[in-house]
Amino acid sequence: MTQPEIHQFPCLKDNYGVLVHDREGGVTLAIDAPDGAAVLAALDERGWDLTHILVTHHHADHIAGIPAVRAKTSCKVIGPKGEAARVPGLDQLVGEPDVLSLGSLKIAVLDTPGHTLGHVTYWIEQASVAFVGDTLFAMGCGRVLEGTPQMMWGSLSKIAALPRETSIYCGHEYTVSNAKFGLQIEPDNARLAARLAAAEAARAEGRATLPTRIDLELETNVFLRVDQPSIRKTTGLVTAEDWKVFADLRERKNRA
Incomplete structure (x- = not known):
């Protein structure tokens, strides 16, 4: 089986759009449609x-382009059943543990609420790639806008448990x-400092810092490293549950 081609492109202020082309199966997917x-x-x-748009969540900077794209392509729009009322024109509603069969691709749907209540992630295991929307970012995570910190921590933990070599495509350039x-x-x-230097160099040259990978995030993303003694000492939550350390970090980032 041939691997799909993946094309990432910048749009809007700091969003990324992504196309996934399965030549063997004759399908092309857009992950969200920001513009x-x-x-x-x-x-x-x-x-x-x-042929298809896969929607991660209902925010306008992820779905505003759907009407224009649909008018030109007559594609099918697939999105989270938990947000059907907030994403106009969905043709198919999905949620965990659904697995989409599109062309030669098997795409697992993971419920990853927190940023929004119905947010989903799309994982193509055979291609070692996941499209996480605004749940996880390179060395960061999305704001908890509709869910709870405990809910968001559960979603991040689910993504972090994917195979370490999994490439992660995120919705924004916030690295x-x-x-x-x-x-x-x-x-x-030191690994985090090196990634910052590399990211700054990339952005100075107009290059994207994404995709990232699970193994890199486990080494450098403080939101996934709440079990580290140094981070717990910094937050003053030495013996707290993991999600409470996460909640503290997310609130600090909100204020940063």
Whole structure:
């Protein structure tokens, strides 16, 4: 089985759009549609015909482009059943433990609530890739806007438990600011400092810092490292449950 081609492109202020092209199966997927013109331009550049949009959550900067894209491509729109009332025009509702069979791809749907209540992640195990929307970022995580910190911690833990070599595509380019915050919490993490330097160099050259990988995040993302004694000492929550340490870190980042 051939691996799908994945094309990531910037759009809006700091969003990323992603196309997944399965030549063998004859399908092309868009992960969200932040900006219709950008998605259509990326399709045209690649010469791909869009068949599906996979929606991670209902926020406008992830779905605003759907009407324009659908009008040009007649694609099918698949999205979280928990947000059906907030994502107009969904053709198929999904949630865990659904597995989509699209072309030659098997795509597992993971419920990852917290940023929004119905947020989902799409995991293609055969390609070692997951599309996590705004739940996990490179060295960061999404704001807890609709769920609870405990809920968000559960979602992050679920993603972190994927195979370590899994590539992670996120919704936004927040890497530099996330890394700077992380170094405030874990200043002796040399791997984190090196990633910040690499991210700053990439952005100075106009290059993306994504995708990231599970193994890199486990080494450098303070939101996934709440079991580390140094982080617990920094937060003053030495014996607290993991989700409470996470909640403290998320609140600190909110104020940063």
